[in-house]
Amino acid sequence: MDNTNLEIEQVRSQFSSRERAKKLKILVVDDEPDNLDLLYRTFRRDFNVLKADSGVNALQLLEQEGEVAVIISDQRMPEMKGTEFLSRTLPQFPDTVRIILTGFTDIEDLVEAINSGQVFKYITKPWDSGELKEVVQRAAATYDLLKHRTEELRRANAQMQLLTVLVEVTQAASSIEEILTSIAKAFSETFAADGCIVQLIEENTLVATQGAYSVTGGVENWLCEDPLAKAAIATAQIQSCLNIPKDPNLNTLTHYQAAGVQAHLIIPIIYPQQMLGVLSLQWQKPCNLREDELNLIHLSVQLVAIALSSSCSR
Numbered sequence: 001m002d003n004t005n006l007e008i009e010q011v012r013s014q015f016s017s018r019e020r021a022k023k024l025k026i027l028v029v030d031d032e033p034d035n036l037d038l039l040y041r042t043f044r045r046d047f048n049v050l051k052a053d054s055g056v057n058a059l060q061l062l063e064q065e066g067e068v069a070v071i072i073s074d075q076r077m078p079e080m081k082g083t084e085f086l087s088r089t090l091p092q093f094p095d096t097v098r099i100i101l102t103g104f105t106d107i108e109d110l111v112e113a114i115n116s117g118q119v120f121k122y123i124t125k126p127w128d129s130g131e132l133k134e135v136v137q138r139a140a141a142t143y144d145l146l147k148h149r150t151e152e153l154r155r156a157n158a159q160m161q162l163l164t165v166l167v168e169v170t171q172a173a174s175s176i177e178e179i180l181t182s183i184a185k186a187f188s189e190t191f192a193a194d195g196c197i198v199q200l201i202e203e204n205t206l207v208a209t210q211g212a213y214s215v216t217g218g219v220e221n222w223l224c225e226d227p228l229a230k231a232a233i234a235t236a237q238i239q240s241c242l243n244i245p246k247d248p249n250l251n252t253l254t255h256y257q258a259a260g261v262q263a264h265l266i267i268p269i270i271y272p273q274q275m276l277g278v279l280s281l282q283w284q285k286p287c288n289l290r291e292d293e294l295n296l297i298h299l300s301v302q303l304v305a306i307a308l309s310s311s312c313s314r
Contacts, residue, residue, distance in 0.1 A: 022288075023048040024069040024140055029058045029085065030101070031077040039072060042129060043136065054078065055085030067093045069143040070136055075102040075110075075122075083110070086118045095146045097139040101125055151290070158190040159296055166303045176200075180211025183279075183304055188213045190300075191293060193281040195219050195261070198269075198304070200277040204233055222255035223266075223280055232266045232278055240265040243286040263287035267297065271305035279304065 025048045028039040043049050052058035075082040086098045103125035110122050165186040180198040188196040199210040212219035223229040228239040244250045244262045263283040269276045
């Protein structure tokens with residue numbers, strides 16, 4: 001398609017605008033209400049700040065909210081010291097950067113925590129607001145770097161697995177349904193989608209031949225009644241909605257509600273000028289995709305088109 005790059009750019013701009021608007025989450029933990037309020041007010045402009053008044057409550061909050069970029073914890077708290085609390089967060093959230101606030105000389109605890117990787121830095125109380133802001137900004141930058149490297153490694157492995165599957169598909173003697181199912185599973189796992197459908201098209205009409213994969217084990221195919229699928233077929237262009245609950249044209253549709261789908265990306269499979277099918281990626285939460293993931297989806301769908309063209313011509 002001549003306008004493929006424009007389509008990718010349009011979808012990319014939707015995802016990137018959502019990413020830019022998103023603040024990193026940090027967690028502040030202190031049993032003294034005045035200190036907790038001061039920490040919240042210090043960082044609320046730059047971060048999405050969660051707060052807890054004890055290590056126990058902070059662990060419960062993390063269970064509900066998931067990973068945060070930075071944890072700032074007081075050391076001396078009832079029930080659980082800051083270093084103990086932080087050590088309990090390490091297995092589940094290894095990339096989170098941890099900062100201890102201490103007004104005491106708990107050197108042994110702090111040295112052990114720092115040496116074991118539990119603590120990024122400790123700040124003595126009373127703290128200097130400017131110094132603490134600078135430390136937290138560095139901590140957030142460190143978290144971003146860690147996540148970027150982790151994601152790079154994950155995506156490189158996922159890309160290799162996906163491309164391996166697509167190469168194997170072109171050489172396999174499997175039925176077309178098995179091929180499509182393998183493709184759907186590879187795409188779903190690579191892009192952390194909750195479901196994927198690959199369905200063939202003849203004369204601009206969806207046919208019964210398809211492959212599907214879902215993390216829940218079953219997929220109901222409603223593409224024939226879906227407005228995004230119809231638009232993708234009619235225009236031969238990528239269609240997407242990143243936040244279906246906020247889209248008045250889609251959020252009342254029964255198939256989205258029944259399937260719990262909150263984000264949908266559907267891409268025509270075209271080779272060389274003939275539409276062979278569509279690939280539908282579905283998420284059960286509003287979705288963000290990085291630019292390199294969008295590029296990988298585009299490249300991979302082109303490989304799918306070649307694979308399907310080869311398989312269908314046997």
